[in-house]
Amino acid sequence: MVAGDIVLTGLMAVLLVGIAALLTRIENWRSYTPLAGGGTATGETVVHREKPAGIIRWLTTVDHKDIGLLYGLYAIIAFAVGGIMAFLIRVQLVTPAGAILSNNAYNSILTSHGITMLFLFGTPIIAAFANYFIPLLIGADDMAFPRINAIAFWVLPPAALLIWAGFFLAPVTDNMIEPARTAWTMYTPLSVEQTNPGVDLMLLGLHLSGVGATMGAINFIATIFTERDGDVDWANLDIFSWTMLTQSALILFAFPLLGSALVMLLMDRNLQTTFFAVEGGGPLLWQHLFWFFGHPEVYILVLPPMGLVSLILPKFSGRKLFGFKFVVYSTLAIGVLSFGVWAHHMFSTGMDPRLRASFMAVSLAIAIPSAVKTFNWITTMWNGRLRLTTPMLFCIGFVSNFIIGGVTGVFLAAVPVDLILHDTYYVVGHFHYIVMGAIGFAAFAGIYYWFPVFTGRMYQRTLGKAHFWLSMVGTNLTFFAMLALGYLGMPRRYATYQFDGAIAPLVQVTTFHQLATVGAVILLVGQLIFVWNIVQSWLEGPKVEDGDPWNLERDGMLDREFEWFDEQLEADEHERDPSLLADGGQDEQTDS
Amino acid sequence: MAEAEEPGLSDQYPTASPWPLFVALGLTLSEIGVFIGLFPVAVFGLILFGGSVAGILTESGYAERPWPTLLGVGAVLTVLAAALALWQIPLADIALSNVGEGPLLTRLVAVAVAGLVMAAMGSVASLLEQTAA
Ligand code: HEM
Numbered sequence: 001m002v003a004g005d006i007v008l009t010g011l012m013a014v015l016l017v018g019i020a021a022l023l024t025r026i027e028n029w030r031s032y033t034p035l036a037g038g039g040t041a042t043g044e045t046v047v048h049r050e051k052p053a054g055i056i057r058w059l060t061t062v063d064h065k066d067i068g069l070l071y072g073l074y075a076i077i078a079f080a081v082g083g084i085m086a087f088l089i090r091v092q093l094v095t096p097a098g099a100i101l102s103n104n105a106y107n108s109i110l111t112s113h114g115i116t117m118l119f120l121f122g123t124p125i126i127a128a129f130a131n132y133f134i135p136l137l138i139g140a141d142d143m144a145f146p147r148i149n150a151i152a153f154w155v156l157p158p159a160a161l162l163i164w165a166g167f168f169l170a171p172v173t174d175n176m177i178e179p180a181r182t183a184w185t186m187y188t189p190l191s192v193e194q195t196n197p198g199v200d201l202m203l204l205g206l207h208l209s210g211v212g213a214t215m216g217a218i219n220f221i222a223t224i225f226t227e228r229d230g231d232v233d234w235a236n237l238d239i240f241s242w243t244m245l246t247q248s249a250l251i252l253f254a255f256p257l258l259g260s261a262l263v264m265l266l267m268d269r270n271l272q273t274t275f276f277a278v279e280g281g282g283p284l285l286w287q288h289l290f291w292f293f294g295h296p297e298v299y300i301l302v303l304p305p306m307g308l309v310s311l312i313l314p315k316f317s318g319r320k321l322f323g324f325k326f327v328v329y330s331t332l333a334i335g336v337l338s339f340g341v342w343a344h345h346m347f348s349t350g351m352d353p354r355l356r357a358s359f360m361a362v363s364l365a366i367a368i369p370s371a372v373k374t375f376n377w378i379t380t381m382w383n384g385r386l387r388l389t390t391p392m393l394f395c396i397g398f399v400s401n402f403i404i405g406g407v408t409g410v411f412l413a414a415v416p417v418d419l420i421l422h423d424t425y426y427v428v429g430h431f432h433y434i435v436m437g438a439i440g441f442a443a444f445a446g447i448y449y450w451f452p453v454f455t456g457r458m459y460q461r462t463l464g465k466a467h468f469w470l471s472m473v474g475t476n477l478t479f480f481a482m483l484a485l486g487y488l489g490m491p492r493r494y495a496t497y498q499f500d501g502a503i504a505p506l507v508q509v510t511t512f513h514q515l516a517t518v519g520a521v522i523l524l525v526g527q528l529i530f531v532w533n534i535v536q537s538w539l540e541g542p543k544v545e546d547g548d549p550w551n552l553e554r555d556g557m558l559d560r561e562f563e564w565f566d567e568q569l570e571a572d573e574h575e576r577d578p579s580l581l582a583d584g585g586q587d588e589q590t591d592s
Numbered sequence: 593m594a595e596a597e598e599p600g601l602s603d604q605y606p607t608a609s610p611w612p613l614f615v616a617l618g619l620t621l622s623e624i625g626v627f628i629g630l631f632p633v634a635v636f637g638l639i640l641f642g643g644s645v646a647g648i649l650t651e652s653g654y655a656e657r658p659w660p661t662l663l664g665v666g667a668v669l670t671v672l673a674a675a676l677a678l679w680q681i682p683l684a685d686i687a688l689s690n691v692g693e694g695p696l697l698t699r700l701v702a703v704a705v706a707g708l709v710m711a712a713m714g715s716v717a718s719l720l721e722q723t724a725a
């Protein structure tokens with residue numbers, strides 16, 4: 001122990017001295033001049049180029065577009081990791097005895113899959129779009145606090161390493177530190193009793209990601225309130241910014257609460273406190289705190305994707321968003337209501353039936369603003385001039401999947417139905433229609449729609465369509481099979497299902513599990529095509545020459561981000577032609 | 593310290609700052625150190641965190657020099673650690689010889705050590721600068 005501490009001290013000292021040395025080499029602390037505010041300031045120093053070269057650019061950037069790209073790369077990597085985990089889960093379940101994993105391995109992968117997808121893919125992919133495009137959409141130079149923006153991103157890579165730490169450390173520590181097996185809800189007493197330090201590392205990772213999300217939310221609120229261009233007011237603020245504003249408010253109320261609950265759990269585990277012990281606050285206290293965060297979290301994840309669809313879908317319908325105002329109002333209504341429904345995740349815990357009834361009422365009520373949005377999307381397309389481009393296909397897929405996900409949710413919100421379906425695959429089917437079928441699809445729509453803006457190139461259209469159809473078929477096959485499994489009584493979070501026929505009819509259950517796995521294979525093929533398309537087109541795709549690649553001008557729907565893009569294209573042209581350098585072209589020459 | 597003539601990264605480029613990465617790294621190491629109970633990681637993590645906060649506040653113009661911030665962060669951490677110790681640990685058990693025994697005491701001492709180091713660095717650097725000027 002003592003030797004270990006000395007080694008650790010030495011390591012830390014070397015690290016700190018190294019960092020200090022590095023900082024004094026690249027940064028001049030004496031030159032700092034006090035300025036008003038913390039915006040990106042050029043001071044009196046001469047600017048040669050916007051950004052340093054190579055890897056240093058990415059490690060030190062405080063530019064919202066670069067940070068958006070970093071978030072995007074991060075989220076796609078997390079999506080791949082979480083996706084491979086999901087695929088392993090589906091392979092395991094092709095036979096009742098389990099095909100490839102031990103029970104422990106299954107539980108570890110199940111836990112990591114959920115947390116990775118929600119916290120390392122979902123929240124960051126939204127932040128990617130928001131960082132890149134909100135300043136462009138509202139005509140701001142950058143985010144209100146560019147440095148806090150960068151800090152909010154840089155806590156995420158360590159958060160991911162901590163969340164996955166058990167997988168890396170188990171082989172080298174002789175299984176002393178293993179991956180957490182708490183499921184993403186981390187219910188007590190289970191999560192207190194697992195003494196495995198991998199659980200602590202995961203909790204810390206989650207805490208860090210929450211710190212990052214909160215910093216990001218503060219930044220978006222400040223940006224949308226204070227950095228808008230003069231002619232962008234509340235009446236013509238775009239719909240994506242509205243949903244981000246609402247989402248950020250939800251984050252501001254929900255994530256600090258998760259952070260505190262996680263700290264309490266860590267203290268119960270390490271410092272013998274009794275917040276969630278029977279003799280203290282009781283295990284149900286965790287469920288209340290967790291779901292008071294957890295339900296708003298599902299809207300934190302779905303509101304901005306709804307905003308993306310509300311922004312993109314009209315562009316390819318040739319019509320303005322139907323009932324824009326009501327889409328905004330319903331966003332705000334969902335934001336408020338989402339804090340009043342958390343106990344619908346706890347109907348079967350034996351809580352007071354009167355409380356249960358009131359949570360049921362509010363949960364059913366939240367379906368109303370959700371339906372308002374759905375009808376608005378449908379009416380936007382009604383009699384429109386539809387153009388079935390890849391982003392549009394993903395928007396339509398979103399609406400279709402959201403309807404199934406939402407309607408199944410309404411059933412779950414009814415207490416008697418929930419008592420039967422709770423903890424079955426029906427719940428898994430319900431929320432995957434939303435998290436994959438809706439949120440995932442909106443993310444793809446956004447990536448394809450703005451691909452020309454952030455890469456300057458066009459993706460391959462045929463591959464895009466293949467990606468859509470494989471995703472649509474795969475999603476519906478996989479998750480519809482899960483709804484059926486739930487009706488048959490298949491419980492969720494099982495590594496094997498060789499149970500007695502009294503729980504569920506084994507033959508049918510096996511068949512539906514196999515169908516779900518076939519769907520997962522189709523999904524996987526689709527995502528491989530997606531990655532290939534993005535990478536190859538980014539490197540070699542045809543350059544976009546026109547600032548309006550979607551031909552939106554015709555309908556008067558060219559938003560500011562494309563106008564900005566057009567200006568960039570023109571500026572690039574000047575750069576390529578040296579004779580035009582005199583009128584403001586950028587000087588490529590670096591100084592000594 | 594770099595020669596004063598050499599322009600730093602953040603002077604040269606308007607959209608670059610070396611600090612955010614290290615604020616995040618400092619925060620991560622502090623959390624791991626304090627919560628898992630790794631004394632050296634807690635101390636160095638907190639120092640890195642406090643130092644980077646002082647740096648970033650100075651760079652972005654919220655503070656004139658980094659040293660008072662360093663002193664302030666150090667003082668706050670020390671006071672916090674002392675207050676928690678007095679509140680949660682019986683007086684008789686608060687002794688340096690008990691470090692490594694109680695889980696809470698060891699962690700609080702780590703925080704206090706980091707705080708004292710930062711406070712010392714902040715005040716010494718402040719004094720040096722003032723006498724040099
Ligand atoms: C139309 C509105 C919705 C209603 C009425 C609704 C209702 C419900 C209910 C009652 C449950 C609990 C089922 C149980 O465990 O027995 C549930 C679970 C869940 N819902 Fe929804 N939902 C809706 C929309 C959404 C959305 C938009 C998302 C995601 C963005 C979502 C994600 C989830 C998740 C992740 C769970 C499972 C939580 C767990 O692990 O236990 N739901 N939903």
Ligand SMILES: [Cu+2]
Nearest residue numbers: 295342344345
């Ligand atoms: Cu809920």
